Amino acid sequence: MTPAPDRPLTLAARGVTVTYPNGHVALTDATFALGGGTICALVGVNGSGKSTLFKALMGFVVPSAGAVTISDEPVRTAQRRGWVAYVPQAEEVDWTFPVNVHDVVMMGRYGYMNFLRIPRAADRDAVADALRRVGLWDLRDRQIGELSGGQKKRVFVARALAQQGRVILLDEPFTGVDVKTEEAIVALLRELRAEGRLILVSTHNLGSVPEFCDQVVLINRTVLACGPTSEVFTADNLQRAFGGALRHFDLSRSTVEEHDGRQVTVLTDDERPLVLGQGGHLEYRDRSAHEKLVADREAGKT
Amino acid sequence: MSLDLLLQPFSYDYMLTALWVSTLIGAVCGLLSGFITLKGWSLMGDALSHAVVPGVGLAHLAGLPLSLGAFTSGLLAAAAMSFVKLKTPVREDAVIGVVFTAFFAFGILLISLFPAQLDLKSIIFGNILAIAPGDVAQLVAISVLCVAVLALQWRDLLLFSFDPNQARTLGLPVRRLHLTLLLLLSATTVAALQAVGAILVVAMLITPGATAYLLTDRFGRMLVLGSALGAFTAFAGAYASYFLDGATGGCIVVLQTLGFLLAFVFGPKHGLLAARRARRRLCLVAPAVAP
Amino acid sequence: MNVSLLEPFRHEFMLQAFAAGGLVAAVCAVLSCYLVLRGWSLMGDAVSHAVLPGIVLAYLAGLPLGVGAFASGLLCATGTGWIKRHTRVKEDTVMGVVFTGLFALGLVLHVRTPSELHLDHILFGNLLGIEPGQLRETTILAGGVLAVVLALRRTLLLAAFDPSHTRVLGFPLRALDTLLLALLALAIVASIQAVGIVLVIAMLITPGATAFLLVRRFDAMLAVATGGAVVSTFIGIYVSFFADASTAACIVLVQALGFVAALTLSAGGRLRRRAAPPADPA
Numbered sequence: 001m002t003p004a005p006d007r008p009l010t011l012a013a014r015g016v017t018v019t020y021p022n023g024h025v026a027l028t029d030a031t032f033a034l035g036g037g038t039i040c041a042l043v044g045v046n047g048s049g050k051s052t053l054f055k056a057l058m059g060f061v062v063p064s065a066g067a068v069t070i071s072d073e074p075v076r077t078a079q080r081r082g083w084v085a086y087v088p089q090a091e092e093v094d095w096t097f098p099v100n101v102h103d104v105v106m107m108g109r110y111g112y113m114n115f116l117r118i119p120r121a122a123d124r125d126a127v128a129d130a131l132r133r134v135g136l137w138d139l140r141d142r143q144i145g146e147l148s149g150g151q152k153k154r155v156f157v158a159r160a161l162a163q164q165g166r167v168i169l170l171d172e173p174f175t176g177v178d179v180k181t182e183e184a185i186v187a188l189l190r191e192l193r194a195e196g197r198l199i200l201v202s203t204h205n206l207g208s209v210p211e212f213c214d215q216v217v218l219i220n221r222t223v224l225a226c227g228p229t230s231e232v233f234t235a236d237n238l239q240r241a242f243g244g245a246l247r248h249f250d251l252s253r254s255t256v257e258e259h260d261g262r263q264v265t266v267l268t269d270d271e272r273p274l275v276l277g278q279g280g281h282l283e284y285r286d287r288s289a290h291e292k293l294v295a296d297r298e299a300g301k302t
Numbered sequence: 303m304s305l306d307l308l309l310q311p312f313s314y315d316y317m318l319t320a321l322w323v324s325t326l327i328g329a330v331c332g333l334l335s336g337f338i339t340l341k342g343w344s345l346m347g348d349a350l351s352h353a354v355v356p357g358v359g360l361a362h363l364a365g366l367p368l369s370l371g372a373f374t375s376g377l378l379a380a381a382a383m384s385f386v387k388l389k390t391p392v393r394e395d396a397v398i399g400v401v402f403t404a405f406f407a408f409g410i411l412l413i414s415l416f417p418a419q420l421d422l423k424s425i426i427f428g429n430i431l432a433i434a435p436g437d438v439a440q441l442v443a444i445s446v447l448c449v450a451v452l453a454l455q456w457r458d459l460l461l462f463s464f465d466p467n468q469a470r471t472l473g474l475p476v477r478r479l480h481l482t483l484l485l486l487l488s489a490t491t492v493a494a495l496q497a498v499g500a501i502l503v504v505a506m507l508i509t510p511g512a513t514a515y516l517l518t519d520r521f522g523r524m525l526v527l528g529s530a531l532g533a534f535t536a537f538a539g540a541y542a543s544y545f546l547d548g549a550t551g552g553c554i555v556v557l558q559t560l561g562f563l564l565a566f567v568f569g570p571k572h573g574l575l576a577a578r579r580a581r582r583r584l585c586l587v588a589p590a591v592a593p
Numbered sequence: 594m595n596v597s598l599l600e601p602f603r604h605e606f607m608l609q610a611f612a613a614g615g616l617v618a619a620v621c622a623v624l625s626c627y628l629v630l631r632g633w634s635l636m637g638d639a640v641s642h643a644v645l646p647g648i649v650l651a652y653l654a655g656l657p658l659g660v661g662a663f664a665s666g667l668l669c670a671t672g673t674g675w676i677k678r679h680t681r682v683k684e685d686t687v688m689g690v691v692f693t694g695l696f697a698l699g700l701v702l703h704v705r706t707p708s709e710l711h712l713d714h715i716l717f718g719n720l721l722g723i724e725p726g727q728l729r730e731t732t733i734l735a736g737g738v739l740a741v742v743l744a745l746r747r748t749l750l751l752a753a754f755d756p757s758h759t760r761v762l763g764f765p766l767r768a769l770d771t772l773l774l775a776l777l778a779l780a781i782v783a784s785i786q787a788v789g790i791v792l793v794i795a796m797l798i799t800p801g802a803t804a805f806l807l808v809r810r811f812d813a814m815l816a817v818a819t820g821g822a823v824v825s826t827f828i829g830i831y832v833s834f835f836a837d838a839s840t841a842a843c844i845v846l847v848q849a850l851g852f853v854a855a856l857t858l859s860a861g862g863r864l865r866r867r868a869a870p871p872a873d874p875a
């Protein structure tokens with residue numbers, strides 16, 4: 001039954017409904033499926049159930065209907081095999097806890113250790129590898145509260161690496177993180193995708209989604225749409241997911257265009273805006289990953 | 303004070319027993335206090351230590367082992383708290399407060415109904431100087447058990463305290479760890495009850511841990527340090543109480559609080575003075591950054 | 594059974610007990626509403642324990658005990674806040690460390706003072722033995738606190754509900770907090786005679802929590818908490834007269850039964866279940 005260690009895993013949610021003990025139904029009939037070697041964005045407004053869906057995927061809440069399977073196994077089995085790794089939201093972590101970077105990353109190895117959790121050479125190597133990959137090796141003895149926002153984030157990514165998780169869930173990894181760190185994390189995620197891992201990133205930051213996510217799951221208390229970014233990430237779908245919550249700046253109706261034709265400058269503060277071209281074309285900043293797509297599009301136009 | 307007077311406590315059997323039993327309890331509570339403070343269970347410690355009182359009373363009246371009664375009543379209280387918390391929108395601290403005060407009031411009611419059989423003073427303030435041999439055996443058993451469990455499970459409990467979600471994704475038995483910690487807390491509460499009494503137990507269960515937390519950034523070191531602080535203060539407090547006609551609990555806890563204040567002011571890295579020095583250095587280097 | 598059910602009302606001391614108990618219950622209930630909403634339930638616990646050394650020292654210095662109690666109670670509350678601001682230790686832990694330290698200090702001081710200061714009475718109250726002078730003291734203190742809290746109830750509510758907004762509006766939040774703590778300390782001082790410092794915690798939590806289960810508006814919460822607490826206190830005193838048991842314990846247990854009743858009434862909390870909050874934009 002177990003897929004070969006190098007074969008990518010699949011993740012499927014079928015009709016997942018989550019009801020909290022106080023009776024609040026946070027998620028209704030959520031259905032989607034993903035295959036490995038992907039970075040998928042989980043997009044929705046605050047309170048749309050992103051964290052709830054994560055909790056269901058990690059087995060923290062038991063769906064009142066439907067089921068989650070990972071490579072056709074129930075979540076518990078996947079957990080026991082250490083398949084699922086989780087990078088928590090920054091607010092969930094007690095940053096004053098007396099543990100250092102190395103300790104935290106070592107916690108990712110617990111599943112591989114014996115009952116007493118005494119690290120062996122393999123565990124130390126895995127931790128050292130992970131720390132080097134995220135560039136925190138030199139900071140390994142720092143107490144975790146003494147790191148910058150981006151470094152903090154990377155500690156937990158390193159923990160997921162050390163765990164050798166094959167399904168990696170990141171809850172709002174880019175909130176409160178500067179652009180440089182965001183790029184570093186994105187680069188790392190791309191590497192992980194290339195290794196065949198399944199990466200699910202929740203975000204309400206639309207601008208960066210087309211940049212690095214090849215698939216999108218749109219949710220608002222249920223799954224509204226899922227599939228490749230270019231198909232799902234349309235103005236219509238986003239309007240449905242975000243309702244009135246989306247600030248809409250329509251260039252065609254703006255006076256800017258009358259002034260300078262196509263040349264437009266969009267300035268924003270921390271979050272990247274999503275800029276949709278004519279007919280819902282997505283704007284990419286980093287074209288390298290999308291050269292073919294862009295080329296096709298240009299070819300189609302002319 | 304002559305040397306003779308200083309050595310006098312060691313010439314009484316009851317004092318020797320009190321000294322080593324207090325030291326043992328102090329060490330075990332200090333060890334656990336690291337988890338309690340970091341898990342944010344300080345209020346829980348306070349609550350359980352009050353909630354065991356009716357159990358102690360009933361066990362005494364029924365002629366059962368005190369530990370059994372205390373343990374049962376502590377767990378009942380914990381169960382009641384989680385039940386009420388699940389069923390109501392009331393904040394957790396208020397729920398804990400309502401439940402433990404009710405239990406404690408029931409205990410006081412029992413004591414006031416049977417004043418001849420139940421000694422209010424020894425339950426509320428502890429009475430380690432007059433501890434019975436049977437109770438000593440129980441305390442030793444409890445301590446050994448707690449230390450053994452902590453020695454085997456401390457890394458799991460650490461992860462559980464730090465990041466329960468990660469513990470769950472790794473497939474660790476989170477609910478069992480929660481229960482383990484709760485059982486350890488109840489057990490040490492029962493032990494500490496004898497030494498310092500119901501009201502001051504919570505100090506034994508948090509102050510050494512909080513002090514150690516100010517002195518180190520490593521969890522393992524914090525546990526060892528907390529345990530050592532607990533043992534030392536309990537020993538010194540019991541010793542001092544010989545000269546103060548009792549109030550063992552008061553002496554132990556006053557010493558523990560002094561320790562905390564010292565660490566708070568003089569701690570090498572997280573102390574008040576160290577922070578002030580660091581700020582001043584920052585001011586000298588880059589005045590613009592100064593607050 | 595030859596004692597009539599009206600027997601308790603024929604004794605002067607019982608009538609005084611009813612008066613003092615009812616007043617104290619009302620003051621504590623009003624404060625409990627704020628404490629429960631502010632998340633300060635533990636604060637009542639801490640301050641009430643911390644008054645002990647103040648009482649002993651005041652006794653030694655020949656000052657009114659209430660003054661010492663108030664001073665050390667307030668020292669605990671402000672000391673906790675100050676230490677919290679200068680350290681990374683969690684607030685509830687700091688509070689636990691400080692109040693147990695002060696209580697322990699009180700115990701040690703008490704042992705060292707050969708006095709007729711009854712520790713039992715400080716800890717568990719002596720409502721049935723209240724003297725006219727003490728009743729007058731309790732009345733003045735409790736009445737004063739009640740009047741101040743009720744007069745400032747909206748401002749205090751704002752501070753409890755949304756501290757940052759309070760500051761934005763230009764209210765002196767720190768001063769309001771300190772005022773609430775001072776009122777709390779005064780209420781505890783007033784309660785020592787009635788229920789003692791150990792069980793007053795219950796009177797400072799349970800009524801507020803009970804009312805929170807039953808009603809949705811704050812003014813209604815104040816009314817329900819106060820009414821419920823006063824009635825429970827009367828029943829508790831009445832029962833303790835016949836049972837010959839600790840009055841304070843009886844009062845607290847009746848209040849706890851009230852909480853259980855409210856829990857059942859609110860049908861497992863379903864009454865108060867909030868509608869799903871609207872999803873707010875990112």
Ligand SMILES: Nc1ncnc2c1ncn2[C@@H]1O[C@H](COP(=O)(O)OP(=O)(O)O)[C@@H](O)[C@H]1O
Binds near residue numbers: 022046047052
């Ligand atoms: N533990 C809980 N108990 C009850 N309701 C909850 C709980 N956690 C979240 N919710 C509710 O479920 C909804 C979805 O929340 P969440 O999944 O955290 O949204 P997101 O992560 O997308 O912002 C929200 O309306 C929230 O209030």
Ligand SMILES: [Mg+2]
Binds near residue numbers: 050171
């Ligand atoms: Mg979320």
